[in-house]
Amino acid sequence: MSKILIALGGNALGNTPQEQLQLVQGSAKPIVDLIEQGHDVIIAHGNGPQVGAINLAFENGAREHANVPSMPFAECGAMSQGYIGYHLQNAIREELLNRSINKLVTTIVSQVVVDRKDPAFQHPTKPIGSFYSKEEAEKLMAETGDTYVEDSNRGYRRVIPSPAPIKVVEKDIIEDLANAGRIVIAAGGGGIPVAEDDNHGLVGVEAVIDKDSASKCLADELDVDFLFILTAVEKIAINFGKPNQQDLDQLSIEEAERLIEEEHFAPGSMLPKVEAAIQFVSGKDGRRSIITSLEKAKDAVLGKTGTIISK
Numbered sequence: 316m317s318k319i320l321i322a323l324g325g326n327a328l329g330n331t332p333q334e335q336l337q338l339v340q341g342s343a344k345p346i347v348d349l350i351e352q353g354h355d356v357i358i359a360h361g362n363g364p365q366v367g368a369i370n371l372a373f374e375n376g377a378r379e380h381a382n383v384p385s386m387p388f389a390e391c392g393a394m395s396q397g398y399i400g401y402h403l404q405n406a407i408r409e410e411l412l413n414r415s416i417n418k419l420v421t422t423i424v425s426q427v428v429v430d431r432k433d434p435a436f437q438h439p440t441k442p443i444g445s446f447y448s449k450e451e452a453e454k455l456m457a458e459t460g461d462t463y464v465e466d467s468n469r470g471y472r473r474v475i476p477s478p479a480p481i482k483v484v485e486k487d488i489i490e491d492l493a494n495a496g497r498i499v500i501a502a503g504g505g506g507i508p509v510a511e512d513d514n515h516g517l518v519g520v521e522a523v524i525d526k527d528s529a530s531k532c533l534a535d536e537l538d539v540d541f542l543f544i545l546t547a548v549e550k551i552a553i554n555f556g557k558p559n560q561q562d563l564d565q566l567s568i569e570e571a572e573r574l575i576e577e578e579h580f581a582p583g584s585m586l587p588k589v590e591a592a593i594q595f596v597s598g599k600d601g602r603r604s605i606i607t608s609l610e611k612a613k614d615a616v617l618g619k620t621g622t623i624i625s626k
């Protein structure tokens with residue numbers, strides 16, 4: 316049996332608390348399928364819509380009420396981990412109980428170290444929060460000074476810096492729990508972004524780390540066999556969304572790199588997933604990364620579907 320790190324995409328969580336509560340019930344099923352198959356599973360997840368909504372709520376509140384503080388992004392990230400982890404761990408717990416699987420599940424508040432000098436701080440790229448029309452985005456940019464960009468033909472979203480993850484601070488605890496047979500939700504939302512100060516302290520920074528990149532970092536640190544990136548599509552494709560779209564079953568590192576150069580993967584959506592997969596499998600022989608949909612996870616681990624990226 317394998318050790319699997321699952322990176323859960325936005326379609327597993329939705330956009331509102333009500334939607335999330337509903338969707339995580341479905342998301343828990345394929346996760347528990349893998350557990351039932353005997354695999355050791357660690358779960359990471361995104362937080363783009365959630366961290367954007369939390370930050371916006373505080374910003375709007377602070378504008379209108381003197382007693383509402385504005386909330387830094389690291390704290391917003393921490394809140395998103397708690398909020399998503401709470402729903403997800405309860406859904407997984409319930410699914411385990413329904414199937415009489417005697418396993419415990421928990422969420423670890425996870426910090427991820429980044430470099431304050433990372434050039435990403437000068438070039439915000441991480442889309443967060445809701446989607447807006449071009450006109451709405453232009454108005455918001457003029458009002459707030461924030462940056463908004465078009466996100467993969469889906470509308471305009473605010474972007475903030477997304478530095479590269481260096482290490483997961485709570486890695487040893489996550490590993491201890493996983494080795495003890497616990498199911499761990501960790502590095503949620505790419506982890507709380509922190510920088511190390513001169514006295515080994517950790518200080519939150521204004522950023523949101525890409526969850527695929529942070530998942531790759533944790534997968535490396537835990538030396539898992541599979542990095543499973545679960546999103547809304549069953550397979551990755553060339554000419555995505557065009558009449559000549561072709562889904563891909565398998566990719567070598569070299570093939571994947573060539574397709575990146577040919578710009579088949581949209582930045583901010585599929586590109587970070589393929590990059591994370593390449594980096595993960597490049598790290599050690601025998602590793603595999605699978606990109607597929609939540610619904611197909613069980614089949615994909617048996618090699619029946621998904622796009623497998625390997626050496």
Ligand SMILES: Nc1ncnc2c1ncn2[C@@H]1O[C@H](COP(=O)(O)OP(=O)(O)O)[C@@H](O)[C@H]1O
Nearest residue numbers: 324325546547548551552555579580581584585
């Ligand atoms: N070449 C491609 N092959 C498949 N999907 C692609 C490709 N390029 C862009 N996409 C889009 O990227 C989406 C996944 O990115 P995104 O929605 O940002 O991920 P997440 O599930 O992490 O929230 C897919 O659902 C699909 O719409």
Ligand SMILES: NC(=O)OP(=O)(O)O
Nearest residue numbers: 361362363504525526
């Ligand atoms: N942090 C992060 O990458 O979130 P999304 O996957 O929701 O964009």
